[in-house]
Amino acid sequence: MTNSKKTGIDKSTALWMYQTMITTRKFEAECRRQADQGKLRGMHSSIGQEAVPTGICAHLKDGDQILGTHRSHHHCIAKGVNLNEMMAELLGKATGTNKGKGGTMHIADINKGMLGANGVVGSNIPVAVGAALTAKLKKSQNVSVVFFGDGAVGQGVLYESMNLASIWKLPVVFVCENNRYAEATPFEYSMAGQSVAKRATGFDMPGINVDGQSVVEMYHASKIAIQKARSGEGPTLIEAMTYRYQGHFGADPPLTYRTEEEEALYKSKDCIRRMKSYLIDMGYSDEEKILEMDEKAQIAVSESVKFADESPFPNLEELHTEVYVKYE
Amino acid sequence: MTQSQEKSRQITYVQAVNEAIEYEMANDPDVFIMGEDIAGGAGRANLGKQDAWGGVFRLTKGLIGKFGEDRVRDTPISEAGFIGAGVGAAATGMRPIVDLMFVGFFGVCGDQIVNNAAKMHYMFGGKVKIPITIITSTGAGTASAAQHSETLYSIFTHFPGLKCVSPSDPYTAKGLMTAAIRDDDPVIVFNHKLLMGRTVKPEMGKGIGFGSIVPEDSYEIPIGKALVPIEGTDITLIGISYTTLVCKEAAEELQQKGYSVEVIDLLSLSPMDNETIIKSVMKTRNVVIVDEDYPRCSIASDISALVAEEAFDYLDSPPVRITAPHTLVPYSLPLEMEFLPSKEKVVEAAVSILE
Numbered sequence: 001m002t003n004s005k006k007t008g009i010d011k012s013t014a015l016w017m018y019q020t021m022i023t024t025r026k027f028e029a030e031c032r033r034q035a036d037q038g039k040l041r042g043m044h045s046s047i048g049q050e051a052v053p054t055g056i057c058a059h060l061k062d063g064d065q066i067l068g069t070h071r072s073h074h075h076c077i078a079k080g081v082n083l084n085e086m087m088a089e090l091l092g093k094a095t096g097t098n099k100g101k102g103g104t105m106h107i108a109d110i111n112k113g114m115l116g117a118n119g120v121v122g123s124n125i126p127v128a129v130g131a132a133l134t135a136k137l138k139k140s141q142n143v144s145v146v147f148f149g150d151g152a153v154g155q156g157v158l159y160e161s162m163n164l165a166s167i168w169k170l171p172v173v174f175v176c177e178n179n180r181y182a183e184a185t186p187f188e189y190s191m192a193g194q195s196v197a198k199r200a201t202g203f204d205m206p207g208i209n210v211d212g213q214s215v216v217e218m219y220h221a222s223k224i225a226i227q228k229a230r231s232g233e234g235p236t237l238i239e240a241m242t243y244r245y246q247g248h249f250g251a252d253p254p255l256t257y258r259t260e261e262e263e264a265l266y267k268s269k270d271c272i273r274r275m276k277s278y279l280i281d282m283g284y285s286d287e288e289k290i291l292e293m294d295e296k297a298q299i300a301v302s303e304s305v306k307f308a309d310e311s312p313f314p315n316l317e318e319l320h321t322e323v324y325v326k327y328e
Numbered sequence: 329m330t331q332s333q334e335k336s337r338q339i340t341y342v343q344a345v346n347e348a349i350e351y352e353m354a355n356d357p358d359v360f361i362m363g364e365d366i367a368g369g370a371g372r373a374n375l376g377k378q379d380a381w382g383g384v385f386r387l388t389k390g391l392i393g394k395f396g397e398d399r400v401r402d403t404p405i406s407e408a409g410f411i412g413a414g415v416g417a418a419a420t421g422m423r424p425i426v427d428l429m430f431v432g433f434f435g436v437c438g439d440q441i442v443n444n445a446a447k448m449h450y451m452f453g454g455k456v457k458i459p460i461t462i463i464t465s466t467g468a469g470t471a472s473a474a475q476h477s478e479t480l481y482s483i484f485t486h487f488p489g490l491k492c493v494s495p496s497d498p499y500t501a502k503g504l505m506t507a508a509i510r511d512d513d514p515v516i517v518f519n520h521k522l523l524m525g526r527t528v529k530p531e532m533g534k535g536i537g538f539g540s541i542v543p544e545d546s547y548e549i550p551i552g553k554a555l556v557p558i559e560g561t562d563i564t565l566i567g568i569s570y571t572t573l574v575c576k577e578a579a580e581e582l583q584q585k586g587y588s589v590e591v592i593d594l595l596s597l598s599p600m601d602n603e604t605i606i607k608s609v610m611k612t613r614n615v616v617i618v619d620e621d622y623p624r625c626s627i628a629s630d631i632s633a634l635v636a637e638e639a640f641d642y643l644d645s646p647p648v649r650i651t652a653p654h655t656l657v658p659y660s661l662p663l664e665m666e667f668l669p670s671k672e673k674v675v676e677a678a679v680s681i682l683e
């Protein structure tokens with residue numbers, strides 16, 4: 001990596017990125033504990049993938065919308081969704097982001113620019129195109145970013161969406177988090193051509209392959225894509241190479257389909273550890289201050305559990321409300 | 329003990345479906361199966377990892393080892409593509425089984441199911457048969473929220489050209505799966521997640537192995553026929569899949585209160601066994617239909633209309649439907665439990681009719 005690229009990130013942004021990633025990791029670890037206690041009902045862990053949304057969201061404002069998948073806690077945290085409300089949602093509480101109605105696969109907070117996680121693979125991609133269309137029609141200068149997995153590349157709707165976004169020059173960035181697996185299916189099996197980025201060519205948009213375990217790389221790659229979108233030059237497809245450290249969902253033992261050697265290889269490129277070195281190399285921080293950041297993250301996470309625990313479950317009437325805005 | 333009882337044992341719902349598929353694949357070379365992670369670990373036979381999952385619910389566990397990757401095909405997440413391919417393969421001489429992991433994803437591939445699978449036989453003047461079996465999972469109670477917890481039976485029964493079955497325990501699961509594969513029409517098999525042992529509330533997990541003396545030999549439960557697992561004379565409770573379990577539990581409690589209860593396990597949603605329903609209602613004169621699906625335009629409404637049209641003069645009380653409310657499936661546990669039809673709700677309805 002060239003130094004000029006490295007120095008392109010200012011101190012406060014770099015520190016924010018580290019804080020965001022470590023908070024995400026600790027939040028996810030806590031979710032696991034909550035699940036083990038039977039309080040949190042089922043989730044897909046984002047541990048290992050923290051750098052992808054963090055590098056991107058460093059360029060986004062509240063008015064920009066992001067959209068996620070079944071595995072979206074990291075997207076939410078990077079976009080600034082409140083941790084207390086997230087944990088409350090995960091425990092099914094009335095104070096949750098979605099009042100307990102959505103749960104882990106559907107966290108949304110439109111005021112923060114999180115237009116929702118979505119449990120149907122590929123389903124959110126055209127919705128992001130729609131958010132970008134709003135931005136264009138309202139001349140808001142906002143952009144939208146949709147995250148999807150390597151598995152979503154199998155869905156035809158991705159290609160319809162890329163085509164629409166390209167012919168209309170919409171301010172949207174398509175971000176594939178290629179963590180090499182869709183459930184137990186390796187992408188080398190399911191993806192002809194072995195590349196998501198290459199698929200952009202036919203739609204006349206840039207397609208770039210990025211080390212998604214490096215938040216610095218993610219930052220630089222997405223900076224260009226988001227500037228391009230914001231200035232009306234149309235969409236970009238980013239393929240972020242990453243790895244989920246845990247199973248597909250809580251109870252999935254990943255060694256049934258992958259090897260320890262492979263896990264060790266990707267864990268050796270851990271995004272948080274690399275960012276730590278970066279902060280020190282750049283003189284932005286030191287071991288002691290990093291420990292403080294880690295502690296700050298842990299405190300925020302513990303507070304979120306306290307908040308969620310002390311919150312009530314929704315009233316049973318909530319089952320029937322908000323199906324419609326009005327229904328008479 | 330008779331010969332056939334000797335060769336029966338208690339197995340889980342998942343094992344029962346697995347046995348049915350295995351038998352059909354072993355006995356008919358045209359049968360094959362495809363879906364996402366139907367084996368899992370695709371392309372990793374060299375690492376001994378090609379049967380990593382055997383489907384999300386393990387319905388197909390072990391099959392790739394027996395039949396190979398040609399006939400047990402992992403697919404990309406491309407429901408429109410591989411279910412459509414299943415239709416094409418069915419039209420040209422194969423008997424595909426395809427897995428739509430959760431019924432809520434039907435929207436992704438609905439065109440292939442309702443415009444091709446359902447319609448080709450008719451549109452082509454009966455000259456093409458589509459012997460495809462679509463298996464899918466249904467139901468709330470697993471904290472999977474609005475997109476992964478629906479039943480949606482009535483969407484499919486609405487379409488002429490599709491057959492729909494909903495087993496209620498391991499015995500009916502094996503028999504209906506066998507019948508579905510052998511049927512020359514497209515058949516959708518709805519497997520309820522709670523019956524397959526998925527649950528977040530342990531008391532709901534009793535679906536595993538429930539009521540299930542399952543013969544080792546292959547057998548069919550005819551599509552279009554209901555079963556009457558409990559006979560009685562005061563009231564008829566009609567269940568579908570998981571709600572049959574609810575009806576049986578309610579029946580037990582009502583019997584303790586001194587009522588004679590009949591339970592119908594509907595099993596087939598299209599065609600539906602109107603005769604068994606009407607005969608039962610004429611006898612008991614009261615009926616409660618228990619359906620987990622949304623209430624509007626549902627199987628429950630359909631049965632209610634059937635009873636009103638064909639047994640009106642026999643009724644002592646209007647038919648009662650216990651369904652999910654007209655709302656979406658919530659994540660939060662207390663709300664989700666409130667969403668589901670329960671034994672308590674059925675007992676309450678029955679008592680208020682019979683008192």
Ligand SMILES: Cc1ncc(C[n+]2csc(CCOP(=O)(O)OP(=O)(O)O)c2C)c(N)n1
Nearest residue numbers: 071119120121149150151152181182183433
């Ligand atoms: C349309 C659809 N089909 C199948 C599923 C079941 N499913 C949930 S996650 C998943 C794998 C997704 O893989 P990927 O897109 O790579 O995301 P990752 O889990 O790796 O984050 C599957 C098949 C689904 N949710 N939606």
Ligand SMILES: [Mg+2]
Nearest residue numbers: 149150181182
């Ligand atoms: Mg993936």
